[in-house]
Amino acid sequence: MTLPKYQKVIFYLLLTVSAVVIFAPAVIAFSMSFMPNQDIMSGRIIPTTFTLDNYVAVFDRFPLFNFLLNSLIVSVVIMIGQLVLSSLAAYAFVFLEFKGRDILFFVFIATMMVPFEASIIPNFQTIRDMGWINTYTGLTLPFFAMAFGTFLLRQSFKQIPKELKEASEIAGIGDLKFYLTVVLPMAKTSLVTLGVYGFLTSWNMYLWPLLATTDDTTRTVQIGLRQLQSQEQLNEWGVIMAGAIIVVLPTLILLFLGQKKLQKGLAEGALK
Amino acid sequence: MSDLTVQIDKDYTKEFGKAKKLQRLKSFFKGVLFLLPSIILFSVFLFYPLFKTLYLSLFLTDASGATTVFVGLDNYQAIFTSPLFLKSLEVTFLFVLYTVPGTVIVSLFLAVLANEKLRGIGIFRTLFSSTMGISVAAASVFWMFLFHPTMGWLNQLLENLGIEAIGWLTDPDWALISVSISTIWMNLGFTFLILLGGLQSIDSYLYESADIDGASYFYKLRRITIPMLSPTLFFVITVSFINAFQTFGQVDMLTRGGPQNETNVIVYSIYQEAFRNYQHGAASAQAIVLFIVILLLTLIQFKLGERKVHYQ
Numbered sequence: 001m002t003l004p005k006y007q008k009v010i011f012y013l014l015l016t017v018s019a020v021v022i023f024a025p026a027v028i029a030f031s032m033s034f035m036p037n038q039d040i041m042s043g044r045i046i047p048t049t050f051t052l053d054n055y056v057a058v059f060d061r062f063p064l065f066n067f068l069l070n071s072l073i074v075s076v077v078i079m080i081g082q083l084v085l086s087s088l089a090a091y092a093f094v095f096l097e098f099k100g101r102d103i104l105f106f107v108f109i110a111t112m113m114v115p116f117e118a119s120i121i122p123n124f125q126t127i128r129d130m131g132w133i134n135t136y137t138g139l140t141l142p143f144f145a146m147a148f149g150t151f152l153l154r155q156s157f158k159q160i161p162k163e164l165k166e167a168s169e170i171a172g173i174g175d176l177k178f179y180l181t182v183v184l185p186m187a188k189t190s191l192v193t194l195g196v197y198g199f200l201t202s203w204n205m206y207l208w209p210l211l212a213t214t215d216d217t218t219r220t221v222q223i224g225l226r227q228l229q230s231q232e233q234l235n236e237w238g239v240i241m242a243g244a245i246i247v248v249l250p251t252l253i254l255l256f257l258g259q260k261k262l263q264k265g266l267a268e269g270a271l272k
Numbered sequence: 273m274s275d276l277t278v279q280i281d282k283d284y285t286k287e288f289g290k291a292k293k294l295q296r297l298k299s300f301f302k303g304v305l306f307l308l309p310s311i312i313l314f315s316v317f318l319f320y321p322l323f324k325t326l327y328l329s330l331f332l333t334d335a336s337g338a339t340t341v342f343v344g345l346d347n348y349q350a351i352f353t354s355p356l357f358l359k360s361l362e363v364t365f366l367f368v369l370y371t372v373p374g375t376v377i378v379s380l381f382l383a384v385l386a387n388e389k390l391r392g393i394g395i396f397r398t399l400f401s402s403t404m405g406i407s408v409a410a411a412s413v414f415w416m417f418l419f420h421p422t423m424g425w426l427n428q429l430l431e432n433l434g435i436e437a438i439g440w441l442t443d444p445d446w447a448l449i450s451v452s453i454s455t456i457w458m459n460l461g462f463t464f465l466i467l468l469g470g471l472q473s474i475d476s477y478l479y480e481s482a483d484i485d486g487a488s489y490f491y492k493l494r495r496i497t498i499p500m501l502s503p504t505l506f507f508v509i510t511v512s513f514i515n516a517f518q519t520f521g522q523v524d525m526l527t528r529g530g531p532q533n534e535t536n537v538i539v540y541s542i543y544q545e546a547f548r549n550y551q552h553g554a555a556s557a558q559a560i561v562l563f564i565v566i567l568l569l570t571l572i573q574f575k576l577g578e579r580k581v582h583y584q
Binding site: 007008011012014015018019022023025026028029032040041084085086088089091092096097098099100101104107108109111112113114115116117118119120121122123124125126141142144145146150175200203204206207210211222223225226229237240241243244245247248251252254255256259262263264266 | 296299300302303304306307309310311312313314316317318319320321322324325328337381382385386388390393396397398399400401402403404405406407408409410411412413414415416417418423425457460465466468469489514517518520521524525539542543546547552555556559560562563566567570571574
């Protein structure tokens with residue numbers, strides 16, 4: 001299906017205009033992060049001089065490195081927790097037959113009807129009563145179990161031929177070994193997709209880290225950015241933008257690398 | 273001789289039945305074992321909090337959130353007569369009304385554009401999906417500047433066009449619209465990605481046969497693309513609804529619920545009530561209202577989507 005030339009021109013025009021509009025807020029921020037303050041105040045688009053002062057300032061005046069490390073730890077721990085728990089649950093739903101499986105599957109579906117925001121008050125009390133405020137445990141543990149991840153992996157485990165499971169039973173291979181040596185390697189693509197998705201959403205989490213941290217020890221970078229924005233004087237936009245750019249860089253890179261896989265995986269998990 | 277056979281057969285069946293029962297019990301335990309980590313965490317952080325929220329909503333609480341006096345449905349009566357909460361509900365519904373159609377229409381437009389097989393289309397796809405990788409906090413910072421009364425680009429643009437400046441985040445008439453615009457931008461990436469996936473799974477022979485019949489571009493869009501995309505569209509619309517009801521971050525960063533509570537959406541209201549005013553009981557009643565809204569939306573999604581749609 002090739003388009004006539006004039007249609008092609010229209011498409012490229014629309015695509016370019018849309019891309020400019022959509023990417024503008026990020027590009028403006030990126031450009032501002034390299035501007036000296038007087039450039040920003042005078043409303044320039046392109047900096048007169050290129051400076052890294054804003055980046056130096058934000059790391060210097062602010063425990064940004066600490067926050068980045070916290071976010072990295074939190075996101076990786078949540079990602080691993082979700083992968084382990086979702087894959088174990090998906091394995092049970094696909095390869096094990098037992099009484100009550102359908103009821104349990106329904107319970108998993110039911111969890112999608114409970115928004116985290118609606119249960120945040122008791123969750124905060126739980127974390128506080130356990131003494132988990134300002135700990136990585138408090139920041140990560142509530143997010144390990146995940147119905148969406150379980151469904152996504154269940155979809156992919158279903159592609160694995162049942163004959164393999166039967167053969168492994170005859171050969172006397174146990175379920176745990178079958179799960180580790182056959183199922184997980186065969187579902188690598190879906191695991192990567194879920195991992196990227198889990199990392200992205202955890203890195204960008206906002207409400208829970210706001211509640212579960214009260215000091216800088218385990219504070220994540222999103223809440224750090226909130227602090228930066230409210231503490232900095234409003235005429236220091238360059239510094240704030242430098243902070244924001246640092247915050248989005250890891251997830252943007254991850255997204256650019258994994259966009260194709262993510263798109264396919266999310267559509268599969270969502271629509272099957 | 274025949275008696276003996278029967279006896280053996282009987283024993284054998286009995287033993288067999290026992291073994292089968294044992295086997296079943298074993299497989300039950302194995303199944304539960306694989307599911308146990310998820311079940312425990314769902315119980316602690318999802319089902320228990322749900323009932324606890326319901327329980328808390330029937331009580332007055334002290335500053336630490338411990339229950340003091342049982343008040344029955346008084347909290348509900350109080351919130352539904354409180355102008356602040358009613359305002360919050362109104363704001364939430366307006367916010368949903370602005371953001372859901374906005375997000376879906378713009379994303380659909382982008383997805384249709386990016387679905388063409390053109391050279392370099394991959395770059396556009398990546399750019400359009402990019403807002404998915406930008407966190408609420410960072411996106412809010414970007415928009416905070418764009419909305420800035422004097423330095424912000426939006427007002428500078430208006431000034432160049434000879435239009436009077438707008439107090440994007442400070443004018444009560446504009447604040448919710450501004451927050452909605454930034455929210456649509458934040459949600460575009462994800463919605464675009466899902467819709468593009470839906471478009472790409474439409475069988476290309478449909479278009480080929482339409483081409484043979486000489487159908488125009490817009491005819492194909494209306495008669496093939498949109499109908500074939502409807503399950504995906506339906507999914508995207510429900511997810512957008514649910515997301516809109518759960519909005520918090522951009523309100524916290526951009527307006528703190530103000531001016532004059534014009535952007536005080538329900539989750540922000542719950543947050544204020546529970547963690548600023550320490551009224552865990554009243555906040556729980558609000559949380560139950562939010563839960564019921566989301567529950568209804570999810571049920572509609574399951575019912576109409578015939579369980580085709582699964583999402584968190």
